[in-house]
Amino acid sequence: MNEKGQLHTLEGLAAALMITMTVLVISQSTMMVTPQNELAVNVHLEQLSSDALAVIDTADSGSVEHDLTECVSSWNMMEATYPASSLCDLDDELSYLLPGVLYNIELAYFKDQNLNVKKVIINGPPGENSVVVRRFVTITNETVNDAGGGWNLKEDELRVVEVRMTTWKV
Amino acid sequence: MKDESGQIAVDFLLGISLVLIALSFTMQFVPGLFTSGSAGESSLDYTAYRTATILVEDTGWWEHSTGNGTDWETHTSDLMRIGLAVDDEPGTRLTNVPNLISKDKIGQFMLLDESIMVEVLGLYNNVDGSRFAYGYNISITKKGAIINVNNTAITRGTTVPDDQEIAKISRIVLIEHGTTAVLKGDSITSSSSSKATVNITGPFEENITIQLQNLNISGVGPAFVNASLDGAILTQPADMTIYRLEGWDHSPFSGSLNGTDVICFNIDNSLFNMGTEYRIDLEFSNVTFNNTGTSFVNYNNISSPLYEPAYLTVEVWQ
Numbered sequence: 001m002n003e004k005g006q007l008h009t010l011e012g013l014a015a016a017l018m019i020t021m022t023v024l025v026i027s028q029s030t031m032m033v034t035p036q037n038e039l040a041v042n043v044h045l046e047q048l049s050s051d052a053l054a055v056i057d058t059a060d061s062g063s064v065e066h067d068l069t070e071c072v073s074s075w076n077m078m079e080a081t082y083p084a085s086s087l088c089d090l091d092d093e094l095s096y097l098l099p100g101v102l103y104n105i106e107l108a109y110f111k112d113q114n115l116n117v118k119k120v121i122i123n124g125p126p127g128e129n130s131v132v133v134r135r136f137v138t139i140t141n142e143t144v145n146d147a148g149g150g151w152n153l154k155e156d157e158l159r160v161v162e163v164r165m166t167t168w169k170v
Numbered sequence: 171m172k173d174e175s176g177q178i179a180v181d182f183l184l185g186i187s188l189v190l191i192a193l194s195f196t197m198q199f200v201p202g203l204f205t206s207g208s209a210g211e212s213s214l215d216y217t218a219y220r221t222a223t224i225l226v227e228d229t230g231w232w233e234h235s236t237g238n239g240t241d242w243e244t245h246t247s248d249l250m251r252i253g254l255a256v257d258d259e260p261g262t263r264l265t266n267v268p269n270l271i272s273k274d275k276i277g278q279f280m281l282l283d284e285s286i287m288v289e290v291l292g293l294y295n296n297v298d299g300s301r302f303a304y305g306y307n308i309s310i311t312k313k314g315a316i317i318n319v320n321n322t323a324i325t326r327g328t329t330v331p332d333d334q335e336i337a338k339i340s341r342i343v344l345i346e347h348g349t350t351a352v353l354k355g356d357s358i359t360s361s362s363s364s365k366a367t368v369n370i371t372g373p374f375e376e377n378i379t380i381q382l383q384n385l386n387i388s389g390v391g392p393a394f395v396n397a398s399l400d401g402a403i404l405t406q407p408a409d410m411t412i413y414r415l416e417g418w419d420h421s422p423f424s425g426s427l428n429g430t431d432v433i434c435f436n437i438d439n440s441l442f443n444m445g446t447e448y449r450i451d452l453e454f455s456n457v458t459f460n461n462t463g464t465s466f467v468n469y470n471n472i473s474s475p476l477y478e479p480a481y482l483t484v485e486v487w488q
Contacts, residue, residue, distance in 0.1 A: 010178060014186055021193070040215045044339060047219075051226075051342035054269050055479055062350040062381060063477040065415050065432055092417040097342055097479055 074147035130168040214337035227268040228253030243278035344477035348376035355384035360459035372442030389456030
């Protein structure tokens with residue numbers, strides 16, 4: 001009678017037990033917290049970025065030199081070429097609110113049934129763990145004329161522009 | 171011949187027993203080594219996030235048998251929820267402005283009883299049926315320094331400990347800081363072609379700010395000359411400060427200007443302590459005002475709250 005194989009069964013059981021224990025210990029220990037902390041960092045960054053746009057949008061002209069609608073209205077329709085920005089006012093106001101954070105801004109809008117996405121502020125390629133926040137503004141011929149922009153809207157035309165901001169930390 | 175392999179070796183048995191004994195000893199006698207860290211800490215994260223969001227985006231709510239509204243700052247005994255966002259229509263729930271912080275609500279927030287704070291904001295944890303209050307610190311800062319509203323430093327809770335895991339969330343908010351009147355181009359009234367004139371009725375709790383934009387430059391080297399209150403020249407910095415508004419920044423103003431500048435005159439409120447009408451004249455050279463006459467715009471009719479950006483930070487620890 002061949003009785004080989006018995007020890008292997010016991011070894012297998014012991015190995016299975018140890019693997020289960022290891023997985024259990026690792027999954028319960030503090031090491032698992034790291035990715036969650038990273039998630040919290042992302043949430044924090046996203047919250048700050050969305051606050052920055054909201055604050056520039058909400059502030060009226062007495063509190064800030066140009067609010068978000070005025071900044072977007074003043075755009076001269078030229079895309080930015082790195083490292084120059086084509087919306088300097090917005091760039092200044094954002095960098096004041098978001099120290100230590102880098103961001104790119106794109107404007108997205110419909111014109112003649114086409115979706116246009118134009119880069120207006122470029123600070124480099126977004127890093128890992130970038131977040132995107134957006135805010136919509138409505139511009140009219142009046143706001144464009146007041147701000148001296150190049151949108152060239154009709155007298156009664158409303159245009160909704162999505163301000164899309166990609167932010168990341170270095 | 172009988173094959174005897176397959177029997178358990180004694181040294182293997184000894185080895186595995188030792189490992190198991192050592193492992194169970196370690197797990198039992200070093201507290202906290204293998205305890206779950208994720209549950210406790212992430213609930214701190216949630217608490218910090220929730221607290222910051224409620225404070226910044228919600229107006230708060232009060233309610234009793236005959237009434238309710240968002241103006242909890244005047245009904246603190248029936249307080250249901252704390253929130254700091256501005257609301258112009260306290261009877262409705264749809265008119266709040268997120269990120270815009272009300273000065274009155276901040277004032278009342280600083281006076282609230284500690285136990286009510288912890289209870290209403292949910293800054294506690296239930297462990298086996300008994301309640302543990304978290305340590306917390308809620309502050310509003312600008313450029314790293316805690317700001318003052320009505321001469322009170324806006325910070326609640328205790329000092330943040332150095333040696334503990336802390337959940338922290340910052341939000342950008344706009345906080346009310348006095349009032350401002352914005353005058354643009356031809357809407358500026360003037361007593362002569364070189365003097366912009368504004369009537370002001372006192373008294374004020376905080377400094378007032380007059381902003382001039384789109385000035386009509388009419389010569390070389392346009393400049394600000396002086397400001398006078400009912401004929402008396404105002405001095406800097408005792409009576410007022412003048413700055414250019416650039417984005418959010420207040421940059422120093424030397425006197426000479428150009429047409430795109432936004433010039434702000436921040437005038438001390440103690441100059442207007444009577445409930446009568448005062449007159450401010452702002453004299454310029456090489457700037458022409460076209461709206462000359464004898465009736466002047468009244469500051470009180472066109473002023474709106476002046477907001478400045480700040481960070482509301484919530485820190486929570488066990």
